[in-house]
Amino acid sequence: MRIPFPFDLGLRRALPKRLFPRALLIIIMPMIVLQAIVAWLFYERHWKSVSAHMAYGVAGEIVMIIEQIRRDPDPESREYIFNVAARSLGLRVQYFPGDTLDNPVTPTTYDESDFSLKDRMLARFLVQRLQRPFLIDTETEPRNFIVSVEMADGVLRMTTRDTRLYTLTLEVVIVGMLLTSVVALIIAILFLRNQVRPIRWLASAAEKFGKGQEAPDFRPSGAAEVRQAARNLLEMKNRLTRQIEQRSEMLAGVSHDLRAPLTRMKLQLAMLGESPEIEALRSDVADMQRMVDDYLAFARGQDQEPAEPLDLRDLIAAVGADMLRQGVGIETRVTGDMQMMGRPNALKRCLVNLLDNSRRFATSIVLQAERRANQILIRIDDNGPGIPANQRVEVFRPFRRLDNARGPDQSGAGLGLTIARDVVRRHGGDIRLLDAPGGGLRVEMRIPV
Incomplete structure (x- = not known):
């Protein structure tokens, strides 16, 4: 058995649980x-290289202008140099004595960290080539940068466009990649939704078939693999339906013969009249009749009853009223919406079987039901002796009865809990036995709606 590494466990927890976001993640992450x-x-090989060449050129022009002014410091020569720089180099030069x-x-x-990405290259080359104190200002004039150099008797200020320092190619490339990614993402979402939708339909139909419900609008669609899975599901459902019909027909004949x-x-x-022996025979015949009915109900599995919309509140009230008329001390509590799709006769038989099991050993029963999100929770608590924890799985097996239930007054075939679990599971739920809060046994059922 492979033991997963902590990284694998963390990755599994971080991954989305549904197919659509997982498939979308597979497309997005490589992109x-x-x-x-x-x-x-692009930044390392192109943008930095081009920006370095441009900054190197601007730094060279600044150094050249300063050298010319140093060689010809008279005002007329300096003014001529300023005009040539403005006309030929695009540099506006000013002198502040x-x-x-x-x-x-x-x-x-x-310190290179004191400069932004735009003026870092220029500052580096000015430090290397100028050997004079300077400042670079990129905020005073929008879309321009100003280089101020301290001369022997004043400050020389040179202004030019910021496009001479860096190229807009990086921004264009990034915007183009983002737009391309957005378009590709939209196309991927539309495509994946069309691919995932048939899988969702298949899962919904499988869930309905598992609960014994029909899905009349379900048709195989989607990719070839999904269509094949849908066709196989329909064929399996049809085979099961034919087997159930054949079994029901056979059971109808067996029921008549028995x-x-x-x-x-x-x-x-x-x-024959009345006598103790005759009464004992009548009791035995009645027991045989009940056992035959239990056998047939268990073998039939309630498959012939179609699912329909029902209000579980009314069903619980009717079962509770029947128990009260039979002298059973029962209390019913129902909260929340109890609307669901189900088989009313099967659910009624399930509740009756469980309540009959409780009233044999208890004097007080509480039947409560409540709605929790997308499921209905039903609990039956009694004050009887309960069932040992190590036998709570065994009692659901067919024809299994505990030793304390085998008295001479206890009739039945040991199928009550088995039929109850079969009904709950055919509705997509499950049943378990617990300790009741006040002692005794608690039967808990969870049925999805």
Whole structure:
């Protein structure tokens, strides 16, 4: 047996439980990883390289202008250099004599983290090539950047467009990838919804068939594999239906063959008069009649009754009233909406079997039902001796009766709990035995609605 690693367990918990988000995740994750790799490669190999070349060129122009001013410091030459820079290089140059820079960048104070992604390359090249204090301002003028250099007798300020420092290609590529991803995601969602919808229909039909309900609108659709699974489900359902019909027809004949001799025996006993021996025979015949009915009900499995909308509140009230008329001390409590699809006769037989089992050993019974989200919870509590925990599974087996239930006054074939569990499970639920809060036995049923 393979022992999963903690990473596997964490991954399984993090994954969505439904098919649609899982399939969507399979499409999205490779797309995200691929685009992240492409963006990183583009940034490292293209954008940084192009930006470095552009910043290197601007830094060279600034160094050239400063060198020209240093060689020809007279005002006329300086004005000529400013005009040439504006006309040929797109640099607006201004000189402010006597000014100084506050906290300028120098080769000793340079820290690359102080600069943004836009001006980091320019600052690096200016530190390497200029060897003078400077400042870079990208906020004062929108869409422009200003480089101020401290000269011997003033400050030289140069302004140019920010597009000379970096290219918009990265933004265009990122926006293009995002738009492509959104379009691909929309197409994937529409495609996956069409692929997952037949699987949902198949699951819904299988659930209805399991509860004995019909799904008249269900048709095989979707991919070839899903269509094949749907056809196999319909064929299996048809085979089961034919088997049930054949069994029901056989049981109808068996029922007639078994009940006819019992009826003749009853008539003959009725003509013999009254005596202790005759009364004992009548009791034995009645026991045989009840056992035959139990056998047939168990073998039939309530398959002939179709599911229909019903209100479980009315069914519980009717069963409780019948028990009260028979002298059983029972209390019923029903809360919430009890509307459901089910087989009323089968559910009534289930409740009667369970209540008959309780009243044999208890003097007080509480029958309560409540709605919890998408299921109905039914509990039957009694004050009897209960059932040992190690025998609570065994009692559901056919023809199984506990030792304390085998007294001379206890009749039956040991099929009451078996039939009750069969009914609950045919409604998609389950049944279990617990300890009642006040002592005795608690029977708990959960039926999905």
